[in-house]
Amino acid sequence: MSFVSWQFVAFFAITLAGLRVMPTRESRQLLLLVANVIFYGSGTPWHLAVLGVPSIIDYAAARRIEAATDARTRKQWLQFSIACNLGLLAYFKYADFFVDTVAHLVGTSTLPLLIALPVGISFFTFKTMSYTIDVYRGEIPACRSLWRYAMFVSFFPELVAGPIVRASIFLPQMDRPLTPRWGRTVIGLQIALIGVAKKLLIADRLASFSDSVFDAPAAFSQGTVIAAVIAYSLQIYCDFSGYSDIAIGVARIIGFDLPENFDMPYLATSITEFWRRWHMTLSRWLRDYLYIPLGGNRRGPWRTYLNLAITMLLGGLWHGANWTFVAWGLLHGLGLAVHKLVRSRATSDAAPRSMLGTVLSWAATYTFVCIGWVFFRSPDFATAATVLAKMAGLSPGGVTWLYAPLFMVVPAVVAAHAIGVLHQRGVRWRVLRATQQPGTGTYFGLRYAGFATGALIVAALLTLFLFTPLHHSPFIYFRF
Numbered sequence: 001m002s003f004v005s006w007q008f009v010a011f012f013a014i015t016l017a018g019l020r021v022m023p024t025r026e027s028r029q030l031l032l033l034v035a036n037v038i039f040y041g042s043g044t045p046w047h048l049a050v051l052g053v054p055s056i057i058d059y060a061a062a063r064r065i066e067a068a069t070d071a072r073t074r075k076q077w078l079q080f081s082i083a084c085n086l087g088l089l090a091y092f093k094y095a096d097f098f099v100d101t102v103a104h105l106v107g108t109s110t111l112p113l114l115i116a117l118p119v120g121i122s123f124f125t126f127k128t129m130s131y132t133i134d135v136y137r138g139e140i141p142a143c144r145s146l147w148r149y150a151m152f153v154s155f156f157p158e159l160v161a162g163p164i165v166r167a168s169i170f171l172p173q174m175d176r177p178l179t180p181r182w183g184r185t186v187i188g189l190q191i192a193l194i195g196v197a198k199k200l201l202i203a204d205r206l207a208s209f210s211d212s213v214f215d216a217p218a219a220f221s222q223g224t225v226i227a228a229v230i231a232y233s234l235q236i237y238c239d240f241s242g243y244s245d246i247a248i249g250v251a252r253i254i255g256f257d258l259p260e261n262f263d264m265p266y267l268a269t270s271i272t273e274f275w276r277r278w279h280m281t282l283s284r285w286l287r288d289y290l291y292i293p294l295g296g297n298r299r300g301p302w303r304t305y306l307n308l309a310i311t312m313l314l315g316g317l318w319h320g321a322n323w324t325f326v327a328w329g330l331l332h333g334l335g336l337a338v339h340k341l342v343r344s345r346a347t348s349d350a351a352p353r354s355m356l357g358t359v360l361s362w363a364a365t366y367t368f369v370c371i372g373w374v375f376f377r378s379p380d381f382a383t384a385a386t387v388l389a390k391m392a393g394l395s396p397g398g399v400t401w402l403y404a405p406l407f408m409v410v411p412a413v414v415a416a417h418a419i420g421v422l423h424q425r426g427v428r429w430r431v432l433r434a435t436q437q438p439g440t441g442t443y444f445g446l447r448y449a450g451f452a453t454g455a456l457i458v459a460a461l462l463t464l465f466l467f468t469p470l471h472h473s474p475f476i477y478f479r480f
Contacts, residue, residue, distance in 0.1 A: 001042045002474065003246045004199055011039065012250065016180050019254065028178045032254070033147055036154035040119075047118040050088065055153045057084050058128045059146055062135040066142040074136060081132040085125045092117055097321030119478055120160030122318055126285055128153055131167040133289055140168045148174055155256070157247040161240070161477040163261040164281040170256070178255040188252035195245025199475070202409050203239035206231040207473050209403040214377055217386045221398040225390035229370050231406050232377050234413060237266065239476045240279070264420050266369075269361040271335040274369060286315050301344060308340065309333035319376070320479065324384060328375040335368055 001008050015035045022028040041048045061081035068074040095115055131152075134140045143149040152170045213220050213228035220228070244261035251258045265277035275283050291311040297304040309330065316329015353361070371388070378384035389395040 001039055003243065003250075004196060007042075011035070011042075016253065019178060019180055025175075025177055029151060029174060030147065032178070033151045033154070036151065036156045036159070039156035040154060040159060043119060044116065050092070050118045050121065051124060051154060052150075054085055054088055054125065054128055055150055056146070057081060058132050058153075059143065059149045062132050062142040065132065065136050078132060078136045082129060085129050089121060089125045091115070092121055094317075094321045117479070123162050123164055124153060124159060126164050126282075126318075127166070130164075130285060130289060134166065134168060140171075143167070143171060155251070157251040157254070157256075158258055161243045161247075161475055162279070162281055163244055163247065163259050164285055165258055169259060173256050176255050180253055180255070184255070185253045188249040190249070191252065192246045192249030195242040195247075195249060198238035198242030198245065202413070203235045203242060203476075204473055205405045206235040206238075206409065209401075209406060210235055210377070213401070214383065214387065217383060217390055218395065219398055220390070221400045222390050222393050222396070224399065224401045225387055227401075227403065227406060229374060229387065229391065230410075231403070233266070233366075233370050233373050234409060236373065236376075236476055237262070238413075243475050243477065264417050266366060267362070267417060267421070268365050269358055270339050270365055271332065271368060272339050274365060275332070275336070282315070282318075286311050290314065301341070304340065305337035308336045312336060322379075324375045324378055324381060327381070327384075328372050331372050331375065 001011065015031070018031045018035075019028050022031055037048060040051060058081050061077045064077045065074050068077065092115055131140075131143075131149075135142050143152070148171065151174065152165075152167055155165070155170065158165055210228045210232040213225060214232070217225055217228075241262040248258045248260070259281055261279060261281050263277040263280065265274050268274035268277055291307055294307040294310060295303055296307060310333070312329045312333030313326060314329065316325045316327070316332070319325045319329070374387050374391075375384050378387060386395070390398070
């Protein structure tokens with residue numbers, strides 16, 4: 001069920017109505033659990049088993065880990081839990097990839113297994129793995145209620161494309177009343193509408209341009225291909241951050257505060273800063289559950305660089321079963337390693353970076369990220385090579401396509417980032433307010449209340465209705 005569909009609007013309205021009339025917090029929690037099942041099962045009902053079986057295993061494993069009195073038993077239960085999650089992920093996501101790779105290496109052909117990928121499997125397996133690991137580390141207690149744990153795993157706003165919410169953030173919030181309140185509803189609705197606008201007005205409009213160019217890059221000129229890569233960088237940002245905004249807004253209306261997932265990543269002036277701002281819940285997951293266990297930066301500089309490369313390579317593979325994703329992850333891993341190496345050799349008393357230096361650092365970082373997006377977006381290395389050759393001017397000729405919506409979107413995105421930067425520097429707006437909850441980041445909301453707020457929300461909905469493309473594409477991260 002897509003967030004940008006009338007089906008979801010009806011589903012969410014009925015869910016909110018049910019939450020308003022349910023007499024107790026426990027009954028509202030059970031209603032939400034039923035809503036989660038309906039939401040995830042509305043596409044392919046048998047995928048509920050893929051969601052449910054590992055949830056039961058992890059719930060039981062965490063209880064056993066907490067009850068065990070010796071370290072060996074605790075570790076065995078953790079290994080069992082992780083093996084089940086990774087085995088499930090490997091079968092559904094990488095079985096075809098593995099078979100094709102082996103067949104290519106031995107020089108034979110094989111029929112694809114055609115295994116249907118359950119939506120969101122990469123997200124909910126990481127979520128449940130973090131739970132059992134945190135219980136093993138003693139950072140959180142094991143959940144005593146199976147249905148409360150199932151509620152955490154299957155919470156529909158963030159189930160299929162994040163943010164990746166940890167049990168330490170979500171489970172304590174289940175003690176809230178979970179009755180929709182007007183103040184939270186207004187804020188949540190505004191956040192969700194920002195996400196819908198990002199998706200429908202920006203991402204989907206740019207998709208028609210970037211998809212056409214990436215489908216046949218050799219047919220287009222250098223400028224057109226560069227514009228398409230820039231368009232894709234904005235498309236994937238607005239598509240993914242738009243989903244996160246909708247998830248955060250919908251959850252806030254229900255009564256939950258989810259962690260922020262993006263912090264204007266294209267303002268980064270280094271690749272390290274980019275990963276502090278992009279898909280932040282995944283970045284923290286990779287740091288806490290992969291990079292640090294590998295040794296982090298505790299075993300010398302060269303081992304640190306290797307750990308960074310391994311972490312990002314596996315992070316790239318997490319995104320998809322294709323060698324282009326591996327190349328994308330490895331590229332970012334090498335970029336992080338090189339940046340850390342350069343920083344380690346910089347003198348501590350170096351002069352502050354000049355404005356020109358900041359602009360050049362930003363341009364270099366954005367260019368590097370866009371080169372990475374070429375591998376991320378391309379279906380194979382041949383396409384990526386063609387796109388990169390076009391960008392570098394090594395393959396002249398082709399059709400020039402001046403895609404007008406791109407020239408309208410870029411100023412809007414720049415203006416939105418300028419507002420965010422000014423707010424971070426302490427500028428306050430008479431018609432805007434910043435709303436912030438612990439761990440959720442900052443979002444802007446209109447100060448108007450009552451009729452004015454309602455009128456503006458209706459105007460936003462009419463704008464979306466009038467200017468949205470007739471056919472919208474699925475969210476990009478639904479594939480992962």
